Amino acid sequence: MREAIMPCYAPPAVLFTHGEGMYLFADNGDKYLDFTSGIGVNALGHAHPALVEALTEQSKKLWHTSNMFRIEPAERLSERLAQLTFADAMFFANSGAEANECGLKAMRRYHYDNGDKQRTRIIGMSNSFHGRTIATVGASGNASYCEGFIPNDYHFDQAKFGDIDSLKNTITDQTAGVILEPVQGEGGITVVDKAYLQQVRDLCDQHGILLMFDEVQCGVARTGCLYAYQALGVTPDILTTAKGIGGGFPLAACLVSEKVGKHMVVGTHGSTFGGNPLATAVGNAVLDIVAEDTFLKAVSDKGEYLQSQLRALAEKHPNVYGEVSGLGLMIGIKVTPENTAMLVTLRDKYHTLVVKAGGNSLRFLPALTVTKEEIDALIATLDTVAGEF
DSSP states (O other): TTTTSSSTOOOOOOOOEEEEEEEEEEETEEEEHHHHHHHOOOOOBTTOHHHHHHHHHHHHHHOOOTTTTTOHHHHHHHHHHHHSSSEEEEEEEEHHHHHHHHHHHHHHHHHHHOTTOOOOOEEEETTTTOOHHHEEEESSSOOOTTTTTSOOTTTEEEEOOOOOOHHHHHHOEEEEEEEEEETTTTTEEEOOOOHHHHHHHHHHHHHEEEEEEEEETTTTTTTTTSSSSHHOOOOOEEEEEOGGGGSSSEEEEEOHHHHHHHHHOSSOOOOOTTTTTTHHHHHHHHHHHTTTTHHHHHHHHHHHHHHHHHHHHHHHHHTEEEEEEEEEEEEEEEEEEHHEEEEEEEHHHHHOOOEEEETTEEEEEEOOOOOOOHHHHHHHHHHHTTTTT
């Protein structure tokens, strides 16, 4: 049945038909505990009633007009995000890669308009991931994604993540900006050091270049703050958000300060579907829930609990589990066995879904509504699985 789909993915045979909260259900009736949430997308779990209602009600009114016309839910969402963040303006898109494309273009346009037309190169970080478009694979710190598509140095340079001297040595008079993830996801759940991040901010200011945070995965309450930069105490010029902001519906945004946004005038960028009524209606419903202080506190508390349980597991099974890292409910644990083998065993034998990450890690990205009992169920399964490796 998949013959007509490009073989870019290699999904298992299981076919999911519906979901509810932290669980997915297969066509044969099997129930799976989902600690992937669609790689951090289903922030409120599967089929959350508030999101279903928002989408259903908007679908009865207006689906699409294009950005030739004003879109009320988009205007409302933009105002709310601006109030909750550093941003003065934003551009709505459909995916994290698209939001990052907008941010990369905005960096270059900023310098172009300010008379520094030679400033076109952008510095990315080792082990980073920013998307699968031509530009975003260039910015990502994995050369294999460029293979067969673009040269590894296609308008981008790479610095070692966490090494300020590496960044200093990479900046030139052609540098337009720096892009990084405050918490690296695919790279292995690495939380940036606060002191290092402040040094990056200072270095960008000294050289007159822009700083962009990719919060596609770590944003939207995932870390226990609405955005991770708020926990880390360093403000970017540009921030991208996606995944959780739509709660499972395609939605993304590129948030910018006034000094950046004023250069993205009519004709500089666009999107047919970005910020459409359906997506932004759902986005507003997500924000209604995740922006509440009590919700954010609960995410932090549950994240601390999950990390403490994983560390206890690592002490119990030191030959299987290792270092635990993360922030909020974006957590990874290094494993000694091959991580793909563990993932497959968890999925096929124990009906527990996790994501793998760099550094031979397992990545846990549950719905932010996950309960203590569901965390305990995960830990019990990981405890049992350790005996098989």
